[in-house]
Amino acid sequence: NAGVTQTPKFRVLKTGQSMTLLCAQDMNHEYMYWYRQDPGMGLRLIHYSVGEGTTAKGEVPDGYNVSRLKKQNFLLGLESAAPSQTSVYFCASRGGRFYNEQFFGPGTRLTVL
């Protein structure tokens, strides 16, 4: 089992460019999450999904869009990147019970110039 994988691992963008981050999990998990991690801010939830075809906004959704067309994949899109979106992005997934832990991907380090 690969667990949770993220593509790419690193990316540098110029302001205004767009990109998509891919998260894939092979554990048949219902729930998937996108977080960003900034110094001194801990983990902040961007968007999440409770099942295939569903998405919902988290704490800091502005400037991002997501899609969950397949249960195993959760895509995070930046339509017009801004320097404020420079961050480390983590994807996570978990099963459907409240006691199920989250499994995190290795992270994507994004720099927007």
Next chain:
Amino acid sequence: ILNVEQSPQSLHVQEGDSTNFTCSFPSSNFYALHWYRWETAKSPEALFVMTLNGDEKKKGRISATLNTKEGYSYLYIKGSQPEDSATYLCALFPKADSWGKFQFGAGTQVVVTP
């Protein structure tokens, strides 16, 4: 939103010493409290999931307790080792949110020096 506070923000421990730190919350209106360990340049990994008042969990030298009546969970590290250096995150799964959002604390950064 359940505000999750962790204290202290950081602490330095000598190798071999024991330490503990706190996750506090204003209400017991949650299904579960999770502890995660997050090492530098890695991704968070789950340590414990606690659901009931009085829960005690242990993994090696690390243990945790949950007191929902007084609004805190403690995480203990016995005989700290350099490999225990990490940020420890606490997260709640609130009952008010059936959609599965977790509320994370900001973490306690632990540095163990030889």
